[in-house]
Amino acid sequence: MFTGIIEDLGTITNIENDRDNLHLTIKSAITPELKIDQSVAHNGICLTVVDISGDTYTVTAIKETIEKTTIGHLQPNETINLERAMKLGDRLDGHIVQGHVDQVGVCTAVKEENGSWYFTFTYDSSLGNVTIEKGSATVNGVSLTVVNSGKDEFSVAIIPYTYAHTNFKHLKAGSNVNLEFDVLGKYIQKLYEARL
Structure with a gap:
């Protein structure tokens, strides 16, 4: 974990x-x-x-x-x-991340806005992965909060610290990224699909 x-x-x-x-x-x-x-x-x-x-x-x-x-x-x-990997008993500062990539996504836009950055990513929603506003997603291993959620895309806001201390500073439109969707969301999605 x-x-x-x-x-x-x-x-x-x-x-x-x-x-x-x-x-x-x-x-x-x-x-x-x-x-x-x-x-x-x-x-x-x-x-x-x-x-x-x-x-x-x-x-x-x-x-x-x-x-x-x-x-x-x-x-x-x-x-x-x-x-x-986190140690048992440590604080969980991000969210639960398994390190099991669900799929590759594509960065479609990078927008600088008064000291922070907004990154938008697309993904293949037919694989059953979803995001929700204020939910969690992992991009290249970075735990992030979703600020804009669509059917096959989402955006995240990156603060200066995260920008400086991760490889987000190297991402641009067209960059491929590893996506891991929230594990709780994945279970809920599977349960929902099973009931249909």
Whole structure:
């Protein structure tokens, strides 16, 4: 479980294809605190640490993860959002995030407005995912409040701190992002569909 509160920005130092798998090596300030077998969210994708060397660590993505997220499009020197799994008893500052990406969305607009930014994202609503006004959504692992909700799109407002400390500052119209929808909303949607 994660909270969607980003701890650090990591830099991809190496990407290696190994049959259907993808090994990513990441440089991060949190590396000395990691251990092998630990779960870390990378742009919202929960991956297991498989190797640690100095200030870098390596994770492996399998074929399903590559097909359902943006991880296969990452490049060396790219910046990614990082969060370690939450500890039992810690405060839940964001919302409950599983690190299981529901689908890839597309940023369609970025609007700066008096010191904050509004980002709009579209997604394939036929997959059964929904957002609601003032509900939660996770974009590239960042826990956010939905400020505008439509059938297949939603917007979020980004404060200067979040803009400076996540990779939101690199997003633009046309950028693909990992989306994880609110887990409670997903259960309610499934129950509703089952009753129809």
